[in-house]
Amino acid sequence: MKTKNTNKIALIGTGFVGSSFAFAMLNQGVAHELVMIDLNKEKADGDARDLNHGLAFASPMKIHAGDYSDCHDADIVVITAGANQQPGETRLDLVEKNVKIFKNIVESVMDSGFNGIFLVATNPVDILTYATWKFSGLPKEKVIGSGTILDTARLRYLVGEKFEIDTRNIHAYIMGEHGDTEFPVWSHTTIGASQLSGIVNLEEKTTQDELEDIFVNVRDAAYHIIERKGATYYGIAMGLVRITKAILHNENSILTISALLEGEYGQDDIYIGVPAIINRDGVRNIVELPLNEKEQKQFKHSAETLKAVMKKAL
Incomplete structure (x- = not known):
């Protein structure tokens, strides 16, 4: 017992x-x-x-x-x-x-x-x-x-490399499908206590190209690893332990996991990657970030892609 x-x-x-x-x-x-x-x-x-x-x-x-x-x-x-x-x-x-x-x-x-x-x-x-x-x-x-917890970790790692800052001091999110339609939420990315937009000019073409390169490397990371060693497992395993710890220790931590939406972000009846507060009861609630116009379109596209596949499979 x-x-x-x-x-x-x-x-x-x-x-x-x-x-x-x-x-x-x-x-x-x-x-x-x-x-x-x-x-x-x-x-x-x-x-x-x-x-x-x-x-x-x-x-x-x-x-x-x-x-x-x-x-x-x-x-x-x-x-x-x-x-x-x-x-x-x-x-x-x-x-x-x-x-x-x-x-x-x-x-x-x-x-x-x-x-x-x-x-x-x-x-x-x-x-x-x-x-x-x-x-x-x-x-x-x-x-x-597990949603986009690993994608988010990959983003934090690559942004940390770019700015030569400890990964743990990078706060950023990948949202949407854990897959090809996911997207980075640059509007809410911070390095330490500073908004990314206060460090670099997000409207500048060179900056946009650099950030796009970072995101593409995040999105396609699994493909690159699978080509080289057949599967990805260390990163996602540590992400799973992180979620497990947040649950068992009743942390109330914010993690980007796959949760059911019931009106949040304008979506309903779909599991998709979003920031959520995790504790001993599971998902305490979803954190609804104010997305900019581009990010809203990307989220909608990602959700529609998932729903189209779900219709055939379930």
Whole structure:
């Protein structure tokens, strides 16, 4: 029986992303228990054994392989399972394959009596988070997608490089689909306490070209990494741990995740990447930034792209 003070995570999928998430969880000491679930039970068991052998160098944590029945008392179920993005394939190309996989996963988790928070990372993450919400029947605040948390981290890293400032002092957002129609919110980008518009002239052609180069590198980062090593997993794994920590520690942190919109930003009945306040209850509320005219158009285009794919898949 789970004790009152136990933070338990159930991880479904022990591929590249899942095992990287587990390794980062162990190193950061975020939870007390981690159960690893995979169709390949031998792989999940092997990962659990391997991670346990590092406990002497980390914080106390119970790590073991399990099955869907172990989800019944989990605080968070993290889903990284599904078909991977292949070279030349967009995230939206994965829809049909992964919606079928997710229906089985989510129904199996709910059959265990689970009543915690779902955290979805599998692509296309916005559509699969919406599917998880529909299949689970849970309240919208308890179903979260990783959204544009990694894209936002990539943007902060590249802007930090450009201005030679620590990434952690760059405050910027990528919003919209986690994919080709995402966009940077330059109007709300700050370096330390200074607005980007107060540091550079955003109307200047040279500046616009430089910022566009930064954004294109953010948007296409996954393609570049997949071409070179076959998959992306370290960055998104750390992003998932960041969201997990914000939930378990009741942080009320603002993170760019995939959340359900019900009128915010002029959109309804769609999961999409937006800044949101995250705490022990999941999504406390969505932060509605005043976007400029260009950003509003980009957000609308991104939402319409997702809705068109969702109509076919769900």
